[in-house]
Amino acid sequence: MSNTQEYVQWFRAAAPYIKAHRKKTMVMMVSDEVIYSDRFIGVVHDIALLNHLGIKLVILLGSRSRIDKHLAANQMEPRFHNNVRITDSETMPLVVQAINEVKTYFESQLSMGLPNTPMSGSEISMIGGNFVIGMPLGVIDGIDMQHSGRVRVIKHEAIKDLLALNHVVLLSNLGYSRTGEVFNLPTEELAAEVACALKADKLVFVQREPADANRRASTLSTSQCEELLAQADTPEDLKHMLQLAILAIQEQVKRVHIIDQQVDGGLLLELFSRDGYGIMVTNLFYEGSRAANIDDIGGILSLIEPLEASGVLVVRSREQMELEIRHFQVIEKDGMIIACIACIPDSTDGIAEVACLAVHDEYRRAGLGNELLQVAESQALKNGISRLYTLTTRSSHWFIEHGFSENRDFNLPAGKRASYNAERGSKILTKSI
Ligand SMILES: CC(C)(COP(=O)(O)OP(=O)(O)OC[C@H]1O[C@@H](n2cnc3c(N)ncnc32)[C@H](O)[C@@H]1OP(=O)(O)O)[C@@H](O)C(=O)NCCC(=O)NCCS
Structure with a gap:
């Protein structure tokens, strides 16, 4: 395949994802190891691109390695309890310094207009503020966590207002208390809490090292995450992410992505390619089928068009789809329709036609066709249908x-007989239910 064809094919394949992500809210945590790596400029481009594609972005910056660096320069040992930093009065000024340093560097990189790059001249308006009210973590297992805090309130309405105006919201992991104190909040937890408060469509963790390279480009349900948590050989870092992912999904965040920047553009591959790149946690795929609605017509047409073109399915116009959409069931994954079926009752006889059954070729042999047929049958039974027929080549x-x-x-119902194309030579099959 020539480069041009590959490019055209790639662009067409990305188009449904571009459409699906538009106007969606994404909370993204970028670790400071990525920010101070040679991959960072790629991440900056990708953030600019996401912003220009209409994705509402909230960004949080990790600062763990930067804080450790400052502590080491001052001959101080980092102290943790349950993987949470203990921030005492001596380390707090260094923590604040490190956090502000990361933030300033990040803002400067996103403000430089990206000369000599595909996003050259793009202007991003980034806004931060006191959107996170913190409170002390207190004493845990007899250990005073001092200036380490947790979230008390996230001013999600204010954040939403800014996102609606197309600003990128940059949140620091410093939380301010009602009494004027400042707390150091763990960034991963904060990112998850912000995503929950906003009921975000996506929570994305961008980190330097793979959490588990063997699981790249995989989709996990929360119950699969629980199984991984119970396994001794699951890396600790991944366990931490999975716990946050489960929490976020339970609080109605739709998808959580864990992506490493080992490959330039990993973020884009994850968001805009069918296979993805990182680990995606979602329960949506596992919810099975649902009744279609008018907004699904575009997705169904994209799914069936190749099958219509090759003569496997009868061509359906958009008008016909609009009339019949209430008889369709679909399965959706990551905003795309990957399978559909129609069960269209005939007005007179207690019979219905099973039509337009299609499963995207990348998702076949996983039982989706079977699942859709069962759903169609039980719907038909509920509607007083006792016999199904289908035409298939x-x-x-x-x-x-x-x-x-x-x-x-079998005598086709009168309406169907009129539109029956004998030249297709379809076989007529029936089933009593
Ligand atoms: C037919 C179709 C819907 C099955 O979807 P699916 O999700 O893969 O189905 P399931 O997972 O429930 O079943 C898969 C099994 O059916 C078999 N199968 C798939 N298509 C088949 C066909 N045309 N004839 C016979 N068996 C077939 C598979 O080989 C697999 O069996 P195996 O794993 O034991 O070898 C899918 O292949 C498809 O979309 N085909 C193109 C459109 C089409 O023909 N639609 C029907 C006309 S209305």
């Missing part, structure tokens, strides 16, 4: 394996 065996049988004597 290439999938008769699939239907036979699902209880249909060929029926040459």
Whole structure:
């Protein structure tokens, strides 16, 4: 394939994702190891690109390694309890210094207009503020965590107002108390809490090292995350992320992504390619099918168009789809329709046509076709249907394996007979339910 064709193909493949992510809210935590690495300029471009594609971005910056560096320069040992830093009065000024240093560097990089790059001249308006009210973590297991804090309130309405105006919101992990004190909040936890407060569509962790390179480009449900948490060989860093991911998904964040920057553009691959790049945690895929609505027509048409073009499915116009959409069931993954079925009742006879069954070729042989057929059958039963029929040229065996049988004597309902194209030579199969 020539470079031009590859480019065109890539661009077409990315288009549904671009559409799906537009106007969605994404909370992204970038570790300071990424910020001070040679991969950072790529991340800056990608953030600019996401902003220009209409994604509402809230960014939080990690500062753990920067804080450790400052402590080491001052001959101080970092102290942690349960993986949370203990911030005492001696270390607090260094913590604040490190956090502000990371923030200033980040802002400067995003303000430079990205000369000589694809995003050259792009202006990003970034706004920060006192959106996080903190309170002390207190004494845990007899250890006073001092200036280490936790979230008390996130001013999510104020953040939403800024996002609606297309500003990127930059949050520091310093939380201010009602009494004027300053607390050091763990950034990963804060990112998860912000995503929950905003009911964000995505929570993204961008880090330098892979949490688990073996699991790249994988999708996990929260119950699979629980299983990984119970396994002794799951890396500790990954366990921490998975715990936060479970919490976020339970609080209605739709998807959590854990991405490393080992590959330039890992973030874009994760968000705009079908295979993804990092680890995605979601329960949406596992919720199975749902009734389609008018907004799904575009997605269904993209799914079935290649099958119509190759003659596997009968061509359906958008108008016909609009009339029939209430009879469709779909399965969605990451904002894309990956499978559909229609079960269209006939007005007279207690019979219905099973039509337009399609599973995206990358998701076949996983039982989705079977699942959709079962849903269609139970819906049909509820609607007083006792017999199903289908017309198929290439999938008769699939239907036979699902209880249909060929029926040459079957009289197609009058409406269907009128539109029946004998030249297709479709087989007619029926099933009593
Ligand atoms: C037919 C189709 C919907 C099945 O979807 P699916 O999610 O892969 O189905 P399931 O996972 O429930 O079943 C997969 C099994 O069916 C088999 N199968 C798939 N298509 C088949 C066909 N045309 N004939 C016979 N068997 C078929 C697979 O080989 C697999 O069996 P195996 O894993 O034991 O080898 C899917 O292949 C498809 O979209 N095909 C193109 C559109 C089409 O033909 N639609 C039907 C006309 S209305």
